[in-house]
Amino acid sequence: MERAAYILYFLANLAPRALMFVLLIVLTRLMPMGEYGLFVLVVTTGEICDMALGNWVRVFALRSEGAGGRVRPRRLGRLVALTAGMTAVSLVFAIGSGLLRHDQGFAFALAVSAYLLAFAPLRLSLILLQIRRMHRTYAAVEALRAAGTLAAASAATVLAGPGFLAATLGLAGATLLAGLVGLVRAMRGVARPQRARTGYGAAIAFGLPVMLASLLAYTIGIVDRYAVDMLMGPHAVAVLAAAYSLARQPVDLFLGPLNAYAFPHLVRLYEQEGAAATGRAQAGLIATLAIVGGAIVSGLSLLAVPLLAVALPADYREEGAVLIPWIAVGSLAIATKFFIFDNAFHLSKRTWLQPPAMTPPALFGILLCFLLIPRLGILGAGISYALASLAACTVTALITRRIIPIPLPWRALGRVAAANLGGCLALVAVRGAVDPLGPVAVLVGGTLAFVVVYAGLLHLFGIAVRRVAETPWAPLGPGGRAGPGLTPALAKS
Incomplete structure (x- = not known):
């Protein structure tokens, strides 16, 4: 990995985190404290489900393919299946999170579900870009997500009202767009994924x-x-x-x-x-x-x-x-x-x-x-x-x-x-x-x-x-x- 890659990874991680940080600060001035607290709980619940149930797929993929710089078709198919499966499990927890709330339970579950559905393709695209060492594209996708998240969530809060659901849907929409762009770029020159019949046991044994x-x-x-x-x-x-x-x-x-x-x-x-x-x-x-x-x-x-x-x-x-x-x-x-x-x-x-x-x-x-x-x-x-x-x-x-x-x-x-x-x-x-x-x-x-x-x-x-x-x-x-x-x-x- 060339030395410049660290700068790209630094900027790629800096952009979404920095602008998410700016968004959180902006929302303290656009939302009542109660709505801001609910928005934070939505993001927290979504992050728990996404990172705890899905992030292991990234580690597993990098551990298996990170040294080679390419993804084989059956392993790519397994990676897609694992991502889809973990997203489905996460959605169950998202619905449960809404049922546990006495106030605005449906809106809360909808917001968490939108968060999870948006981050699944983003995570998959970043995994593939990192394996293929497409550092500039990785940074560009994260920059697109960062700018889009700040603009969309802020605009949704101003235009649709200072509620947590509107802000979350804006955030999810920008994230989904960046993820789809990343997938298109990551799949160029890659053989189409093939259905893998084996290997799931080893993956789950690693991931559980x-x-x-x-x-x-x-x-x-x-x-x-x-x-x-x-x-x-x-x-x-x-x-x-x-x-x-x-x-x-x-x-x-x-x-x-x-x-x-x-x-x-x-x-x-x-x-x-x-x-x-x-x-x-x-x-x-x-x-x-x-x-x-x-x-x-x-x-x-x-x-x-x-x-x-x-x-x-x-x-x-x-x-x-x-x-x-x-x-x-x-x-x-x-x-x-x-x-x-x-x-x-x-x-x-x-x-x-x-x-x-x-x-x-x-x-x-x-x-x-x-x-x-x-x-x-x-x-x-x-x-x-x-x-x-x-x-x-x-x-x-x-x-x-x-x-x-x-x-x-x-x-x-x-x-x-x-x-x-x-x-x-x-x-x-x-x-x-x-x-x-x-x-x-x-x-x-x-x-x-x-x-x-x-x-x-x-x-x-x-x-x-x-x-x-x-x-x-x-x-x-x-x-x-x-x-x-x-x-x-x-x-x-």
């Missing part, structure tokens, strides 16, 4: 543990929304979701494309050089996550108040400000679990270990929600998310260390932490100096101070930012160079 683990994982950071809805109502869900978007989206924006870019490389590395070499590459990815994710968490925590003053209406700000640091920490922890340690299950095809790895943290997270939210209110949701995410990351790391041992790069992490601390001190100093000028000046000045000092200290400590961007899996050696353990071809691929 992933589905169970995903459902358990969604108890962390998602079940709190339903608990808050039950205990405090949709208005509180609106505040929690808005703060969650502000704190979680930046982490996903930058770390999501890293995983999409690195996973096919890890597949090739695991198959060609084994677990030890893969572990060294994972150590390099941990250092990269610390460099990028640590900076995001520090910035969000120290700039929460001016960020909320700029981004959200006044009713969201006071409670949102206390949530953001907790959600930012939890987001980095859960991203490390998903993008580092979970890959050991997928690469070794030992996905049956995922549910045992997630069960204790999931139960811990549920317990914390129902202990802390009644006592601390919405703050309890943020604390429970952070603690449960840290527990999930720790438990998964302990279980996977026998599958793919990762030599943790403590020296590199120490250098990153020292640079981060220097950036934080610069941010605090500038924040105090420009505070009288207003929240925008605080945001701009504090961010610039942090970035300049942080980047300068990383360079001073021998960490080359360009190396991190080009080969994020290469272990940091002296002077920020790629360390030993990777062949030149794999280090640059």
Whole structure:
């Protein structure tokens, strides 16, 4: 994979997430808080069904075909059948989600169903484009989805009224259009899919543990929304979701494309050089996550108040400000679990270990929600998310260390932490100096101070930012160079 692919994957993941983030902020100003809370619950329920029941198909397809760069007709037929089957199962859960609501149950089920039907062809097209390494087309499809989602959902809210159903149908329509365009592009030059009579048992054996683990994982950071809805109502869900978007989206924006870019490389590395070499590459990815994710968490925590003053209406700000640091920490922890340690299950095809790895943290997270939210209110949701995410990351790391041992790069992490601390001190100093000028000046000045000092200290400590961007899996050696353990071809691929 060429080095430019990471930039394309970064932009491809950045566009829909960034514009979805913008959409969520825009809708806080276009919708009453109750309707916004219901919209968030629709998107949350749709995401749970789509990711938990369908995302394993992507992992399975990349694991089977990612190293070859092409899709064989029968495997393509199996992929289409699996996508259709999982979408049908998801729709059953969508209908059930409506039946469980006493208010607007039919509209809620319709909205979730539209979300799922729109995302199925999109997911299939992105799988095929990634397997075929059509990076530019992958980025273009995601850009089309991003722009269309923002325009269609906003327009639907303005023209049809500030209700959650109209916004969801607009979002679904734009997503469906992007997915169909992606499928047309992905299928060019590919043999027509043929019906596969076998292989479904192996696929389900691979995917069932992933589905169970995903459902358990969604108890962390998602079940709190339903608990808050039950205990405090949709208005509180609106505040929690808005703060969650502000704190979680930046982490996903930058770390999501890293995983999409690195996973096919890890597949090739695991198959060609084994677990030890893969572990060294994972150590390099941990250092990269610390460099990028640590900076995001520090910035969000120290700039929460001016960020909320700029981004959200006044009713969201006071409670949102206390949530953001907790959600930012939890987001980095859960991203490390998903993008580092979970890959050991997928690469070794030992996905049956995922549910045992997630069960204790999931139960811990549920317990914390129902202990802390009644006592601390919405703050309890943020604390429970952070603690449960840290527990999930720790438990998964302990279980996977026998599958793919990762030599943790403590020296590199120490250098990153020292640079981060220097950036934080610069941010605090500038924040105090420009505070009288207003929240925008605080945001701009504090961010610039942090970035300049942080980047300068990383360079001073021998960490080359360009190396991190080009080969994020290469272990940091002296002077920020790629360390030993990777062949030149794999280090640059």
